Amino acid sequence: MTEAVRETIRLDKWLWQARFFKSRGIAAERVSSGKVRVNSQPVSKPSRNVGEGDVLTFAQGRWVRVVRIVACGDRRGPAPEARLLYDDLSDPPPKPDPAAPVNDRKGRPTGRDRRRLDAADRRLNDPLGRDS
Incomplete structure (x- = not known):
């Protein structure tokens, strides 16, 4: 039997592709500082692999974002395309x-x-x- 291999991507790269951060370096810095959680667990390595179904929690400005990854994505496309990579579970912005x-x-x-x-x-x- 062959198991289906789950598609994964680096956390910093996914945050950048989904347009939560302006650059991949900023995304990596935020993850390295321990300000991002994956499935409620603090993460400090930007190289942490994430995939479909993982829930990310992080602060963006004064707003705490909670998103579920829907797809890994292939590129950093326009905002409407990036919006298809996640489901936003967070409360509306203040x-x-x-x-x-x-x-x-x-x-x-x-x-x-x-x-x-x-x-x-x-x-x-x-x-x-x-x-x-």
């Missing part, structure tokens, strides 16, 4: 805070703008919800 200041200006922020942005950032990142 909505912007309406109380956060909006910087409609172009170019470098003023000191006043910077203080407002810093205050909004402190409010978002304070786990106890205290004002500083």
